[in-house]
Amino acid sequence: MPPQAREVQVMNDNNNNNDNGGGMRRVTSESSMSDAGSPSSYRTAQDYRIRKSSLIGMIDWTHVLFTHAPLLMVVGMLMLFGLIVHQVVTTHGLQDVPWTMETVQRVVGEVSLLFVSLYESILESRGFLLFSPAVKTTALVLLIMAFILRRQGPVYLLSFATFKAPDSWKVTHDELLEIMRRQNCFTEDSLGFLKKILERSGTGQATAWPPGIVQCLESQDKPADRSIEASRSEAETIIFDVVEQALKKSNVKPREVDFLIINCSLFSPTPSLCAMVTAKFGMRSDVKTYNLSGMGCSASIISIDLAEQLLRNSHRNSKALVVSTEILTPNFYHGNERGFLIQNTLFRCGGAAMVLSNSWFDGKRALYKLLHTVRVQGTGEAAYQCVYEGEDANGERGVRLSKDIVKVAGKCMEKNFTMLGPSVLPLTEQALVVLTIAVRFLLKMLSKGLKSYGHEEMAMKLPVVKPYVPDFKRGIDHFCIHAGGRAVIDGIEKNMKLETFHTEASRMTLMNYGNTSSSSIWYELEYIQDQQRTNKLKKGDRVLQVAFGSGFKCTSAVWLKL
Secondary structure: OOHHHHHHHHHHHHHHHHHOOOOOOOOOOOOOHHHHOOHHHOOOOOOOOOOOOHHHHHHHHHHHHHOOHHHHHHHHHHHHHHHHHHHHHHHOOOOOOOOOHHHHHHHHHHHHHHHHHHHHHHHOOOOOOOOOHHHHHHHHHHHHHHHHHHHHOOOEEEEEEEOOOOHHHEEOHHHHHHHHHOOOOOOHHHHHHHHHHHHHHOOOOOEEOOHHHHHHHOOOOOOOOOOHHHHHHHHHHHHHHHHHHHHHHHOOOHHHOOEEEEEOOOOOOOOOHHHHHHHHHOOOOOOEEEEEOOOHHHHHHHHHHHHHHHHHOOOOOOEEEEEEEEOOHHHOOOOOOHHHHHHHHHEOOEEEEEEEEOOHHHOOOOOEEEEEEEEEEOOOHHHHHOEEEEEOOOOOEEEEEOOOHHHHHHHHHHHHHHHHHHHHOOHHHHHHHHHHHHHHHHHHHHHHHHHHOOOHHHHHOOOOOOOOOOOHHHOOOEEEEOOOOHHHHHHHHHHOOOOHHHHHHHHHHHHHHOEOHHHHHHHHHHHHHHOOOOOOOOOOOEEEEEEEEOOOEEEEEEEEEO
């Protein structure tokens, strides 16, 4: 049973419960796609066959194995020292001599003299003639390995945590409509529009709204609290919770954090959210903080990209803490323009925190390694205006969603995947793309040539070659598509020819948590990691996160499971 069918069944069950005097049954965050219906109605990864790229698989496992490189370096250095000691012992005929303290002192002295002689030989340009071939070979391997370790500069995801709202924050569709009704500002036409959007949204019956808004359900006379204090309280509850969880999971102390990045589009108080976190957790005074706003649902990957750049250009053993959230309390629209009304049914409370490291020694305990990040900024007035914060004709503030958003998002995603493709697609897929472009170009030039000589009929008979859409499933194992709405997920699933289990995490996140803005991709990764049974996450798998945001932006990140 697809999620939308399950939604109808849940609503029917709720109506039956209400008739019997019971409360509404809510969908819990532990729901899974297989729980929603008969397992036979879904194709799993075991039923699905696709010719994976052997080269990409080999590269992936090289990344996995290289997480043990620091240990191999230590073992190699011990081996090198052992070979040097063995050379000294055999050179001076100490094999059969009993190992007393005097023998050890003599060996240590001879090793010291050997290194002194090495230094002198380097100064005199006599080379490394002092050492045996085994010692020189081992030293050369270690030098090459050290060079590779210094060059690559890995970025590891040590842990991440998502916010799970308390039951007092959760509302059903009917309760949400009742909240709207109690604002005494929405017309019946607007309430009907909101109800229709909710029914088609794909969200479940237990998604979270902030307590300052939900409190109006307690009494007809209790208004929604959209004050700065209520907004700050929501931010503290969500951000403090996920930061504490993430730091605890990664065994990283607050004072070990070198970079703190928080993205929240529509709530940017003074002092900043970063200052709020540093004060709460007692971070170092020299921690570098970045507060990103106005970047919409794409901001989490932008924050990850910023953290990557900072970590790759800083000293080894640096840590970055990234927090992604959206605060709804001050952004509750109280007007009746439909372009603005959609936000009241679209977004829900949520947040996520991620701990990243650039230390090779953290590779063994890391969950994922960051392989690629790509961000594309749309240009032009249509892209700028499609998600726009402003005021309606009556001065009510809100975020307006344009009808052009689907078209703009499609163009941005196409550009993003064009840039991402060479990094994740097998060579055969890339060759097909290039071949198709070449054939289309030649046919276009041939058609122009025929028309210029008056052969329009022959030009019309030329075959039409469609652009080749590469199969990203050949290079990506799991997809975290921003849970912006059921239509967004359906469109990407259709255009990329994904299977149901590829979009399962997005649909279940939308059902259980709603659109939590920039943090939604982390709820999806959590579902893939902990709950999904139709396409289980394995070591060496690649995970693609894709998100869209105001401006207009499309961002993507590829992670490797370690």
